[in-house]
Amino acid sequence: MEKHDLNNEQEAYLAQWMEGALSDEELAGYIPEEEIAFYKKLRLGTEVLRSPGEDIFLGIQQKINNKREVQLSRKSNLKWAIAAAASLVLFLTSYFFLGNDTIAITTSFSEQRNIELLDNSEVTLNAKTQLSYDEGEWEHHREVHLDGEAYFKVEKGSTFAVITDQGTVEVLGTQFNVKSTLDFFEVTCYEGKVQVSKDGEARILFPGMTYRRINGHPIENGRSTHKQPSWIHGESTFKSVPLTYVIAELENQYSLKFDTKAIDGNVNFTGSFGHDNEEVALSTVFNAMRIEYSYNDQKVIVLRPYE
Amino acid sequence: MLKELKKICNPTVFEDIFKTYAGDLKQFLFFKTQDLDLAEDILQETFVKLWENCEKVSYTKVKGYLFTVANNKFINWTKHKKVVRNYEKSAVSKNDQESPEFILLGKEFLQKIEQAIQDLPETQREVFLLSRMEKKKYAEIGEQLGISVKAVEKRMHLALKTLRNTIGNV
Numbered sequence: 322m323e324k325h326d327l328n329n330e331q332e333a334y335l336a337q338w339m340e341g342a343l344s345d346e347e348l349a350g351y352i353p354e355e356e357i358a359f360y361k362k363l364r365l366g367t368e369v370l371r372s373p374g375e376d377i378f379l380g381i382q383q384k385i386n387n388k389r390e391v392q393l394s395r396k397s398n399l400k401w402a403i404a405a406a407a408s409l410v411l412f413l414t415s416y417f418f419l420g421n422d423t424i425a426i427t428t429s430f431s432e433q434r435n436i437e438l439l440d441n442s443e444v445t446l447n448a449k450t451q452l453s454y455d456e457g458e459w460e461h462h463r464e465v466h467l468d469g470e471a472y473f474k475v476e477k478g479s480t481f482a483v484i485t486d487q488g489t490v491e492v493l494g495t496q497f498n499v500k501s502t503l504d505f506f507e508v509t510c511y512e513g514k515v516q517v518s519k520d521g522e523a524r525i526l527f528p529g530m531t532y533r534r535i536n537g538h539p540i541e542n543g544r545s546t547h548k549q550p551s552w553i554h555g556e557s558t559f560k561s562v563p564l565t566y567v568i569a570e571l572e573n574q575y576s577l578k579f580d581t582k583a584i585d586g587n588v589n590f591t592g593s594f595g596h597d598n599e600e601v602a603l604s605t606v607f608n609a610m611r612i613e614y615s616y617n618d619q620k621v622i623v624l625r626p627y628e
Numbered sequence: 629m630l631k632e633l634k635k636i637c638n639p640t641v642f643e644d645i646f647k648t649y650a651g652d653l654k655q656f657l658f659f660k661t662q663d664l665d666l667a668e669d670i671l672q673e674t675f676v677k678l679w680e681n682c683e684k685v686s687y688t689k690v691k692g693y694l695f696t697v698a699n700n701k702f703i704n705w706t707k708h709k710k711v712v713r714n715y716e717k718s719a720v721s722k723n724d725q726e727s728p729e730f731i732l733l734g735k736e737f738l739q740k741i742e743q744a745i746q747d748l749p750e751t752q753r754e755v756f757l758l759s760r761m762e763k764k765k766y767a768e769i770g771e772q773l774g775i776s777v778k779a780v781e782k783r784m785h786l787a788l789k790t791l792r793n794t795i796g797n798v
Contacts, residue, residue, distance in 0.1 A: 336783075527679075
């Protein structure tokens with residue numbers, strides 16, 4: 322190495338070339354061709370040595386997402402028809418204005434509602450759900466409070482948080498479903514990456530992952546190959562969910578009241594019911610569980626195990 | 629508490645597996661393909677496959693699984709390339725390498741680079757690693773180290789010259 326290199330302010334051409342500030346041709350003004358060949362080889366070598374980072378990992382997530390979308394688009398178009406029908410059931414919604422800028426949106430029995438938030442993020446509320454947020458604070462905190470069940474399509478940007486009594490769900494541009502009722506908490510990630518946290522403990526969900534907690538007990542991840550929650554398409558789907566919660570969902574979707582004293586609500590139910598035919602929905606759930614149902618005079622449905 | 633049993637389907641475990649093996653897999657694939665983009669592509673496909681089979685693959689065998697899948701994907705790619713090349717031959721004769729600047733890189737050269745980086749004087753190594761391994765801009769490095777951009781460039785320039793001298797002709 323020549324001494325004057327160290328003292329000359331201008332001697333940084335290799336560094337400038339490495340960062341792309343100098344072209345190959347410009348570099349050729351300083352050093353001969355075979356030297357350039359060496360540095361190119363060195364540049365490639367360090368690229369190979371570099372550990373794959375976040376960008377590569379995000380690419381993997383993207384590929385996982387794309388594959389699932391392809392699989393889903395092969396399935397019938399029927400779902401779209403049902404989705405269009407479901408989106409018509411959007412009436413009785415009421416807006417409540419609480420305090421200064423707090424906006425609360427509530428859905429009633431058998432009602433779903435699409436709303437657009439201030440940043441164009443979309444939320445679909447399932448029946449018997451309340452979502453509230455502070456319009457004034459929105460620019461600083463994208464934060465919503467949820468009681469019930471909702472499906473979120475979040476615009477990219479700063480952190481977006483869904484706060485429930487049972488934990489906080491945080492995301493950066495993604496699609497996910499949160500269901501939080503008194504003692505049932507379930508989050509499913511459909512796209513991107515979601516973090517679920519409660520009392521300082523956090524876990525990350527990838528597309529297709531479900532995190533569920535019933536009565537405070539976390540349950541290992543389930544997996545889903547669906548692109549959206551089934552209720553968006555007018556169907557409630559359950560995978561090993563205690564019957565109590567299935568019955569609660571029937572109440573929400575059909576505005577019913579059940580008498581469950583005679584049955585065991587802890588038995589798990591796997592299956593689904595549609596939102597368009599009460600009789601079919603009742604027989605689907607209760608025949609499978611070997612439970613009889615009959616209306617009493619107060620319009621309450623009494624449940625009894627088969628004789 | 630949540631991961632008493634290491635399950636690959638657990639996203640945190642999956643990400644840890646990526647962090648542990650992606651570097652070695654990338655090099656393994658690069659030496660087979662001599663094409664960095666292709667190597668990274670196959671690398672991603674390999675992890676997609678692991679995710680799809682995360683319930684079937686046991687955590688203790690994940691390394692072998694990854695390398696086997698990567699190798700199979702590479703073999704499939706060469707088969708595919710052969711077909712494409714035969715087709716191209718029948719149409720127009722084309723160069724063997726489509727990339728205008730093909731650089732052949734061997735394992736020995738890579739080992740030499742690794743060693744030479746280790747042997748760099750501390751100030752040069754620091755700048756070199758931040759720039760080349762963490763992909764930081766000189767301005768960011770300057771900020772991080774509390775020195776001027778000019779000083780960063782100078783250290784980088786020296787680092788490159790030092791590497792040239794230690795590695796020698798290859």
